[in-house]
Each structure stands twice: as C-alpha cells, then as structure tokens.
C-alpha cells in the first residue's frame with residue numbers, strides 16, 4: 001500500500017505555546033475534524049486514517065478559557081470521538097509531545113495509538129475542576145482496567161509513554177519519527193477486523209473483588225478531596241462504566257460534567273491555572289533589559305546544610321544544576337551530606353532512570369565542602385543559614401568580598417529585611433531574597449523578594465532559577481513576613497484570640513479543615529514547632545527578657561496580644577517534637593494529634609485569671625475571623641504595592657500554605673463571597689474588638705466596595721500607586 005492512500009485528516013495544534021485563543025476547540029475546529037473524517041470515510045482511495053498534531057505536539061485538550069463562556073463545547077467532542085471509532089477504516093493516532101484531556105480522548109477513539117518515547121499522556125480535567133467530558137471516563141477503563149483508569153482520572157497525573165505502553169494505553173512507542181511509525185502500523189492493519197479495536201464495544205475488565213475495590217477507592221478519594229468535588233465525580237463516572245452499558249455510561253458522564261461545570265469549583269481551579277502562568281509573565285515587561293542565566297552551565301553554591309539547605313540542594317540536583325554545598329565545619333557538613341544523600345536516594349527511586357539520571361555521585365554535579373575559597377567561582381549563592389540578622393550580615397559581607405563580581409547573592413529568609421542584609425555588601429543590586437518553603441525539595445512555592453536596590457536582571461535570574469527548579473516563583477516586595485507570612489500572622493492571631501474567648505484548638509482546626517485546609521492552624525503550629533514563633537517574638541521584644549517590666553499581659557504597644565503561645569513554650573510544649581503543644585502526641589516526635597484535657601483546663605484557668613467570660617463561638621465566626629483578617633491583610637499588601645496583583649497572593653497561598661485549590665486562593669475566595677460581605681463582617685468584628693488593628697478593614701477593600709464590588713481582574717486599576725519595579 002502506498003502512502004498516498006492515506007488521508008491525514010487532522011493537523012492541528014491544540015492550545016499550546018501561547019496559541020491565539022480563537023483556535024481550536026471552537027466549533028470551526030471540531031467541524032474541520034468531523035469534515036475530514038467524513039471525507040476520508042467517503043473516499044474509496046483512502047484505506048486508513050492517521051491523526052496527529054502539529055509541530056510535534058498532539059493536543060493539550062480543550063481550550064480551558066472556553067469553559068467560562070456560556071456556550072461551552074465541553075461535550076461536543078464526544079460524538080466526534082465516536083465518529084472516529086466507528087470509522088470502517090483503521091484510524092491510528094500518532095502521539096507526540098502531549099496528549100491531554102480532550103486530546104487523549106480523541107486518541108482513545110482511534111483504533112491504534114503510537115506514541116513517541118518522550119510523549120506524555122493524561123486526563124488532567126480533575127485538576128481544573130472537571131472530568132473527561134468526551135467519553136474518556138468510559139473508554140479508558142475498558143482499555144487499561146479500572147484501577148489504572150481510576151488512578152489517572154481522579155489524580156489527573158501525566159504519565160510517560162513508557163508507562164502508557166506498560167498499561168496498554170498505547171500499542172507502540174518509537175524513538176524516531178512517530179508519524180512514519182503510525183503510517184507503517186496503519187499499513188499493516190488494513191483489512192484486519194476493527195471490532196476488537198473499538199473500545200466502546202469492549203467490556204470493562206473484571207476484577208475478582210470489583211465492589212470491594214470500588215468501595216475502598218471511593219473512601220480514599222473522598223478522604224483526600226476534602227470538599228473538592230471533581231475527584232468524587234470522576235470516581236462516579238468511572239464507577240458508571242463498571243455498572244452500565246457504554247451509552248448509558250456516557251450519559252452519566254455528561255450529567256456529572258455539567259454538575260462540575262456549574263459548581264463554581266471549576267472556575268476557581270481554572271482561575272488558579274491561569275494565575276500561575278500570569279505570575280510568571282511579569283518577567284518580560286516591555287523595555288526592561290533582562291539577563292537570564294542558563295543554569296545548566298553555572299555553578300551554584302548553597303550555604304548552610306540545615307533542613308532548608310538540605311531541601312534546597314536536593315532541588316538543585318534534581319534540576320540538574322551543578323552545586324557546591326558549603327558548611328562552616330566538618331561535623332555539620334557530614335551530617336548535612338548524609339541527610340542530602342538520603343533525600344536524593346529517595347527522589348532517585350521515584351524517577352525513571354533513578355540515581356543515574358540524577359547523577360549525584362558525580363563531584364562535577366554535587367560536591368560538599370568547608371572551603372570558602374570555592375566561593376570565587378560560583379555564579380549564584382543561596383545562603384540558608386540560621387534566621388539571624390547579625391549572622392546573615394556577617395556572611396553577606398564575606399560573600400561580597402570573595403564572590404566574583406557578577407555573582408548573584410540570594411538569602412533564604414522567611415521574614416528578614418532584604419535591604420538590611422544587602423547593606424552589608426558592596427553590591428546591593430545583586431542581593432535578593434529567595435524564601436523557600438519546607439520541605440524545600442517538595443514545596444512548589446518560591447517567594448522572590450526584591451530589595452530597594454535589587455536589579456531587574458537579578459529578579460529575572462531568580463525567576464529563571466525557580467522555573468528550572470520546577471517551582472512557582474512569585475516576585476514580591478520587601479516587608480516583614482513578605483506576602484505569605486504577613487497574611488498568615490493575622491490568621492494565626494485570630495485563631496489564638498478565639499481560644500482566649502472560649503474556643504478550643506480542635507474546634508478551630510476542624511472548621512478550617514472542613515473549609516479545605518489540610519491542617520488547621522494549631523495542628524500546623526505543632527508541626528512547625530511553637531519555639532520558632534517564640535524565638536521571633538523574643539527577637540521583636542514582644543516576650544522574654546527584653547519585654548519592658550510592667551508590661552500588660554495581654555497588650556503590646558497599645559494592641560491586643562495573646563501570651564498563650566509563649567506560656568505553652570515556657571512549659572516546654574513546643575508541639576510534635578516534644579510530644580505536647582496545642583495537642584498531645586503519642587510520644588516526642590509523634591504525629592497523631594489528640595485533644596489534650598490539660599490544654600482545656602489550662603485555657604479555662606487562663607480565662608479565669610484574666611477575667612475573660614467564656615462564650616460559645618460558632619463555626620461561622622471562627623471561619624470569618626480567621627479568613628477575613630488574612631484577606632484584609634492581602635488588600636493592604638496590594639495597596640502598598642508589595643505584590644502586583646491578587647493572582648500573586650493566590651498563587652502564594654495555593655502553593656505554599658495549603659489553601660484549598662478548589663477555592664481558588666484567598667483573594668479569589670473573597671471575590672466569590674462578595675467584597676461587601678467581607679467588608680461588613682470585618683467592620684462588625686472590628687467594632688467588637690477595637691484593639692485588634694488587623695480586623696480594621698483596609699482602605700483599599702473599602703474603595704473596591706465603594707466603586708461597586710469591582711471584579712477581581714479590575715482591582716488593580718483602582719490603585720494609583722503601583723510598585724515601580726513590577
């Protein structure tokens with residue numbers, strides 16, 4: 001059979017690489033696909049069909065922006081997939097790049113699938129609050145079985161071609177030309193019966209214990225979802241495949257798709273998808289000449305091998321960036337090296353190619369040293385020593401003297417003043433804050449803090465570093481706590497005030513966990529260690545020996561203050577590490593939090609001592625005081641120009657603070673609650689607690705309400721003052 005007997009129906013690139021949005025999942029595109037298929041079917045000279053994408057990419061699925069328009073095409077692809085499947089001529093998909101969402105559903109309609117070895121496949125709809133809406137939930141279990149299909153559909157994970165081959169999702173993988181291989185396969189199968197290749201006609205493979213398996217899987221999905229609807233509905237759609245004939249399963253899939261589409265959660269997740277990409281775009285503002293360092297050719301030095309340093313080094317090695325890890329003495333170095341090796345071994349096990357791919361035994365990729373002379377050669381330093389200003393300044397002074405002139409000097413800090421650290425150097429334009437989140441090799445967020453003198457190219461370089469480390473870099477201004485922690489302070493403050501007034505740690509945590517946080521503020525505080533905040537408060541003179549004699553127990557600098565966390569620390573209750581904190585644990589280092597009767601007694605005694613009348617506090621008040629005070633701080637941050645938009649705050653909270661994704665981030669959440677309601681509640685709580693400044697509504701929030709509850713994307717246009725750099 002010669003090649004001209006084939007009709008390549010469809011050359012299209014789906015939304016990818018900043019393609020204009022009028023493309024592709026619109027009616028014209030679907031019509032073209034349908035017309036092409038019909039034409040191929042009707043043409044007797046065509047013996048088989050091959051479907052591929054353009055420019056080495058199969059398809060990233062439907063245009064996500066299309067889902068927010070009322071005329072969504074969510075389910076219009078299904079009939080076309082059926083049309084492909086029912087073709088009397090063999091249809092082969094040639095998968096290069098990615099086949100995601102609607103793209104993979106198209107491939108599932110094909111009779112055969114050939115993939116390039118580097119291709120990735122997945123049904124990531126769940127991550128944008130949806131489910132595969134073009135019959136994917138019915139075809140995939142028929143092809144690869146229920147357990148594997150459930151896993152892919154409820155997590156949305158992308159799988160590499162090698163795994164797809166093992167699962168039977170593709171028929172063949174090739175290293176070279178995928179299209180030629182697909183055509184070769186099509187040639188081979190012409191004339192063979194197509195019935196067995198039509199997935200809609202296949203039964204779902206049976207499991208000996210299908211019912212028990214599904215029950216267990218549902219419990220797991222529910223437990224992990226914490227109020228997020230999509231995984232549960234994805235489960236239900238796959239369950240339908242096991243219980244109903246194909247056509248009925250498809251009907252169920254459509255119903256569930258519509259439920260999700262109108263749930264509000266899908267909008268939140270789709271907002272989050274684009275917000276993450278928007279925060280990255282700041283790096284190319286017109287007119288600024290940016291310098292990007294190509295990281296795979298530079299030497300990077302990580303200074304300090306404590307917990308943060310270990311995670312940072314691990315991330316750098318994973319990103320294939322040559323790194324030198326420096327410690328002040330051999331004892332710390334050896335301890336740090338051991339810990340890093342354990343982390344890297346663990347990471348290597350998770351990767352295809354393992355240790356060989358990570359190459360961390362190669363001294364050209366990773367070396368450990370106590371020799372400060374190595375500082376001469378590095379292009380970028382990440383200092384990750386103890387959070388102490390004097391120590392950091394001493395180190396930056398030294399770095400400034402030793403490092404070569406172009407080297408970028410980053411400090412890993414969660415709150416310290418970048419300008420003060422930079423003042424210890426002769427090159428403040430090259431000093432920048434990089435706030436990693438613990439564990440640094442796992443957490444995606446990197447807050448990038450520019451100081452008064454930080455140059456745009458230093459910011460761009462730090463952004464590029466984040467990208468190379470597969471982290472989400474968010475550029476913010478310099479202030480105490482930057483963005484994330486600054487917004488967290490009022491949230492935690494309210495949680496503790498609620499205990500003073502009558503609540504219990506487990507009640508507050510429960511409300512916030514029901515909202516969707518993985519752990520509430522008290523469980524979180526026990527996990528992080530209460531001593532961390534205690535040290536910081538001592539440093540600020542809020543407690544400890546530097547507190548002026550005669551200070552009121554519950555007032556500092558004219559504002560309400562709760563000494564509760566300090567009192568716990570004075571009793572050695574540091575949280576999980578000591579086996580006691582806001583909860584009790586099975587042992588020091590234990591992880592199972594149990595409500596502690598001692599805490600309950602201690603709180604009532606505390607209220608008696610301070611003559612606080614215990615009152616019942618309902619869930620609404622707990623939620624509103626914690627969340628609205630955090631959001632209020634967000635508005636203050638925007639007004640001060642510390643962040644360049646609400647998306648930045650949301651991306652920080654989604655990636656670094658466990659804010660539930662299906663709620664879109666705190667500022668998006670505020671916009672869904674409605675700013676007038678947020679304002680009214682803050683006013684109410686502020687009147688009840690006039691000595692708590694963080695409950696006083698920010699002027700910017702008031703302004704947005706005054707102009708008529710401006711939509712989130714217009715908020716920044718109501719600010720006259722913008723950050724000069726962002």
Ligand SMILES: CCCCCCCCCCCCC[C@H](O)CC(=O)SCCNC(=O)CCNC(=O)[C@H](O)C(C)(C)COP(=O)(O)OP(=O)(O)OC[C@H]1O[C@@H](n2cnc3c(N)ncnc32)[C@H](O)[C@@H]1OP(=O)(O)O
Pocket residue numbers: 014015016017018019024025052053058059060061062063064065073074075076077098100101102103105106124125128131132133134136274277278
């Ligand atoms: C072969 C034919 C297939 C035909 C299918 C189309 C018909 C559609 C009909 C409706 C079907 C409905 C049913 C279906 O089940 C629903 C879906 O398909 S939902 C979509 C599912 N897909 C995804 O969720 C993929 C999302 N994208 C990604 O994961 C990543 O972008 C990527 C594809 C892995 C690429 O990652 P990167 O290389 O890092 O690049 P970026 O992420 O920065 O993206 C670059 C640029 O593209 C924009 N973009 C990417 N994907 C989409 C998308 N699906 N819709 C709209 N825009 C997308 C992204 O925003 C970036 O642009 P920027 O924001 O920077 O301007």
